[in-house]
Amino acid sequence: MRLLTFCFRNLFRRKLRTSLCVLGVALATAFVVAVGATTTRYIAVIKSMNVLFSGQVMVVTKGAIVIQAIPITRGMLPDTWAGELKESFPEVEDAVPVLLVTSSIYFGNTLLPVPENFTLGIPVDKWQKVLSPIVLKSGGRLPANETCNEVVVGGSLASQYNLVVGGILQICGRDLTVVGILDTKSAVLDRFLVMPLRLAQEIYGYQGKANIILIKPVKGCAPRDLAATIENHADYKDSVKALTEEERNDIVQPIFAQIESWNIGIQSVVLTMNLILVMTVNLMSVSERRRDFATLDALGAPINFIFRMVIFEAAIIGILGGILGIALGSIAAVVLASLYTNIPIHFFLAGLFDIVTPAYMVQIFATVVAVCCLGGVLPAVNAAKMRIAEVLRAEY
Numbered sequence: 001m002r003l004l005t006f007c008f009r010n011l012f013r014r015k016l017r018t019s020l021c022v023l024g025v026a027l028a029t030a031f032v033v034a035v036g037a038t039t040t041r042y043i044a045v046i047k048s049m050n051v052l053f054s055g056q057v058m059v060v061t062k063g064a065i066v067i068q069a070i071p072i073t074r075g076m077l078p079d080t081w082a083g084e085l086k087e088s089f090p091e092v093e094d095a096v097p098v099l100l101v102t103s104s105i106y107f108g109n110t111l112l113p114v115p116e117n118f119t120l121g122i123p124v125d126k127w128q129k130v131l132s133p134i135v136l137k138s139g140g141r142l143p144a145n146e147t148c149n150e151v152v153v154g155g156s157l158a159s160q161y162n163l164v165v166g167g168i169l170q171i172c173g174r175d176l177t178v179v180g181i182l183d184t185k186s187a188v189l190d191r192f193l194v195m196p197l198r199l200a201q202e203i204y205g206y207q208g209k210a211n212i213i214l215i216k217p218v219k220g221c222a223p224r225d226l227a228a229t230i231e232n233h234a235d236y237k238d239s240v241k242a243l244t245e246e247e248r249n250d251i252v253q254p255i256f257a258q259i260e261s262w263n264i265g266i267q268s269v270v271l272t273m274n275l276i277l278v279m280t281v282n283l284m285s286v287s288e289r290r291r292d293f294a295t296l297d298a299l300g301a302p303i304n305f306i307f308r309m310v311i312f313e314a315a316i317i318g319i320l321g322g323i324l325g326i327a328l329g330s331i332a333a334v335v336l337a338s339l340y341t342n343i344p345i346h347f348f349l350a351g352l353f354d355i356v357t358p359a360y361m362v363q364i365f366a367t368v369v370a371v372c373c374l375g376g377v378l379p380a381v382n383a384a385k386m387r388i389a390e391v392l393r394a395e396y
Helices: 002-053 081-088 124-131 155-160 197-204 223-232 245-288 290-298 303-341 345-349 358-375 377-384 388-395
Strands: 057-061 092-101 118-122 150-153 168-171 174-181 192-196 212-217 240-243
Touching (some): 002 124, 002 245, 002 303, 002 358, 057 223, 092 124, 092 197, 118 197, 155 345, 212 223, 223 240, 223 245, 303 358, 303 377, 358 377
Parallel strands (some): 150 174
Antiparallel strands (some): 057 240, 150 192
């Protein structure tokens, strides 16, 4: 208790300098939290896309660029190929044509870091197989048939646009009835608009076309072997590529590695600057208090008492700056997520701990305090090494 009393008294002897140092640590922490949490969440959301078609082989056009399970080019395949593939290969248990587009419902075709919504067209009788299990909120149901103007929307989209079961949604000048709202914890499915395949083809002008054909292998057939068989078949080898779940992961893994390396690099630079700031402030503080340390030494205070006092002062700066920085960084992360997706900020506030998880907060807080303590080591060593006779002779 006596040690803490000394520490707080010494810190607030120079209130302005201490406040600026705490603010500097807070801003550095906020930057690390905002960038790190947003990047981590961004990667997690992209990786979660692959759960859409888990365990299935995804057939797309030869030149298509696929991020996890999302083709981001408009290369199209005849939807009749689904039936042909099922008939041509005994290893295929089922084949489903899918139309997946990322055009915005209300804002037109806008290029965003994260698409604000996805439109998915699937034959009505295949919904449970493709998206299994489908859970709808109370009062919802699936569309009746392929030609009806009925859709199911994700919970986040429904909240953002005040959509309810029985409400009307207008897309490309066409009125669609919302018959169900998805009840899911998936950040991706929460932004999905799902409709019958024929309806999606009519709305977006892709009659008879699909950009994905999902292949479910028969039991005992390895997806990789089936994918290779399809790609090497004479009728398809120049037109399509077949991707397993592992291959879809491999496509974007180098991108994820670069993003994570960039994130680590940014955090390292900011935390190093943080360390230098704390070290500089503590060195100044130790230099100004040479007489105090010499007096404590003359009164019989052990050397480790002086050492611990300087380290504790650095730790207090880290604790105060860390708490303030995490609070500011969490707000900044929510703002960045809103800017990335064009989703109103209040929708992210409710899920704040999904973006900046408690575990991530604890990790950053512990790192900041440790860095600040490390920044206090050199000043603490200097304080402990002071010679009492030389200091008293110079100060008195």
